[in-house]
Amino acid sequence: MSPSLGTLARVALLLLLPLVAAAVYMDGQRYDPAVLRFDPSGVAGASALLANQVAGLAMEGSARVYTSDNLFEYVNGHAEFFLSLGFKCLTVAGYSSPDTAPGKPEYTVDVYDMAAPQNAFGALAQESAGMNPMNIGAIGYSSSRSVTFIKDKLYVKVDSFGTGDRLMELAGALAAALPDGEESLPQFAIFPVLGALKSGRFYKREDYMGLELFREVFEQEYEREGLRFYAFAFTPQAPPEDLMRQAMEAISDMGGQAVDVEFGGIRGILVHDEYEGEWALTTIKSKIVGARGFSDPAQLKTFMEELVGKAGG
Amino acid sequence: MKRREFIKTAAVAATASGLGLASGEDSASASGPSSIQSYRPLGKTGLKISDISFGGGKLSSSSLVARAMDMGINYIDTAPDYGRSENVLGEHIKKNGRRDKLIVATKFCDYGFYGQHLAGDQPESKYIQMVEGSLERLNTDYIDVVFVHAMGEGSHGQEERLLSENMLGAFAKLKKAGKARFLAVSSHGPNRMEELLMKAVKSGHFDIIQPAHNFMQFPKVPDVIAEAGKHGVGVIAMKTLAGAKETKIPTGGEPFEHAAFSWVLKNPNVAGLIVTIANVRTLKYYVEASGKPFTERSQTSLDRYMLAHSAEYCRTGCGECLDACPEGVNVASILRHQMYFADYGQEKRAMAAYAGMEKKADACADCDGAPCQEACPYGVHVKRRMNMAHKDLSFPA
DSSP states (O other), X not given: OOOOHHHHXXXXXXXXXXXXXXXXXXHHHSOOHHHHTXXXXXXXXXXXXXXSEETTEEEEEEEEEEETTTXXXXXXXXXXXXXXXXXXXXXXXXXEOTTSOTXXXXXEEEEEEOSSHHHHHHHHHHHTTTOEEESOSSEEEEETTEEEEEETTEEEEEEESSOOTTHHHXXXXXXXXXXXXXXXXXXXXXXXXXXXXXXXXXXXXXXXXXXXXXXXXXXXXXXXXXEEEEEEEEOOSSOHHHHHHHHHHHHHHTTOEEEEEEETTEEEEEEEETTTEEEEEEEETTEXXXXXXXXXXXXXXXXXXXXXXHHHO | OOHHHHHHHHHHHOOSOSOOEEEXXXXXXXXXOOOOOOEEEOTTSSOEEESEEEEOTTOOOHHHHHHHHHTTOOEEEOOTTSTTHHHHHHHHHHHHOXXXXXXXXXXXXXXXXXXXXXXXTSOHHHHHXXXXXXXXXXXXSOEEEEEEXXXXXXXXXXXXXXXXXXXXXXXXXXXXXXXXXXXXXXXXXXSSHHHHHHHHXXXXXXXXXXXXXXXXXXXXXXXXXXXXXXXXOEEEEBOXXXXXXXOOSOOTTSOHHHHHHHHHHTSTTOOEEEEEXXXXXXXXXXXXXXXXXXOHHHHHHHHHHHHHHGGGOOOTTOOTTTTTOTTOOOHHHHHHHHHHHHHSSOHHHHHHHHHTOSSXXXXXXXXXXXXXXXXXXXXXXXXXXXXXXXXXXXOOO
């Protein structure tokens, strides 16, 4: 009895299996330059961001570079946070005094390349909770044993694991050494340029002017003809109109007086506050913008019109 | 600009938006500001401080200090390592003057990030240099109270730091020069808080002590406070909210914070307390507690809080568990870092401090007996808390 056609087909398929396995194996062994180069686009040169000697401290071993493929190895559980913000690569190095036993760095330095200044700022803004502002980089903060700041598209964290007595020096030297780039953060681009102090950019997470309503505020300090004042902006979680209403209640509650005015055709409020001076608020799209630090409401109104013109444009 | 002038000027600027005067005129006068009701002598200093005083650890607005002063607060606590706190207070002093109406307390420590307390082996000149830096940032010629801060935060060299000849010599020179008036010491543990403060009181060198003290605190602190009373040493309490945990629990009518404050202030040897004030709302809310007596309703409020949190709250400064761990894990310090992480919103600070510890709570995962838990006189779920602490505080490998 000769085998049926179906049986012959089954036997032929069985004979093919070793050939398929062999093909898969051979393909797996093929040279793939994208894998073996370990130099993903844009990452080349990342390790050179950190020098071997900084502020009298020596790098332990060499700098490590993490990409989006292996960031989780360093920040397990937190990688998605950075990836969602546009993370490109991370350079990590440990630093110690020359007389310290090797293998236990006194300081670690993490330099996150976030691809754009606003992404770096996003990381800083989220991670600086509970920290105190300090003058380093474009915007910087410090806390116990840590300094964190941004410079251009870089988000930098410096942590101390020893006495921390050279932390500030190390962070300052790093801030000076890291490359300059695009200066402006988009959050600050809405403010008028004339008289804006480069060293006067701040970010305040909470209790701006002592008001709980005012959170995650970007502030720009100005100096014009001897007058120092501030412009500020933030994006409230509630609709801006609701926040304006709540602000009116808060102003009233703390004994201030507010009047409705228009700034360049946009409704806003001028506030007289015995303690804070004259300040003003209005809404531009989804943002609240304002100014403070004036003693003359007319000057404040003039600046607010300028601010509305810039921010609204 | 006066209120009337503002309204007149602004009215000219106002448009016909239809809303006109929007707020302030009536409501401000209707509610009226709350104000401090009680001032108490601060030991033998001759000072009287507001029972509710200003903790400036999160000070970010100089106007907040002016508001606080107008509500009667006359004592403010700052430090060089509270970020820009001294600068902001200095801004207030420069702008508003009234320096003689404000008692300013700061610390012997370096400017910048938290934890720059001077060690006992520092030269006299370093202590003086630190105070000179504070004077400059504060825009003032003198500091009322200078603290040796956070005694017991470390476990070694504490006596040396407390009674450092160089520190005492520096303070004497500063006092003679009119740059500092009174010497103080503070502690929030976790190591030997009462012992170190008792030593400070008996040494005769200190005018003021500032212990962590609250209704959940272990019973030895009142002994130290009583001893301070005998020696004429002023007492200012801190950490009075027992970890500042979530307080949205039914409290039987009296706000938890007010009950916690009045518990501390019912001790006649306590001159006042400092509490972190970061915004106008908390300022008003805390000041409303001034002069309130401790009542049955207060006790009910605290009882309910304790019921909710007792087994979760590691008492600052207790340290009963410190010798219990065969692995040498500093349970008290780790749980304090956990408290900063979970309750104070200072995650990074807590994580960095934890990373610097030699023995970490990962050693607790495989511990069967949990002798620390047995050693805890308050029934805190130590092992569970330690596992949670390690998870929260660990830097990824």
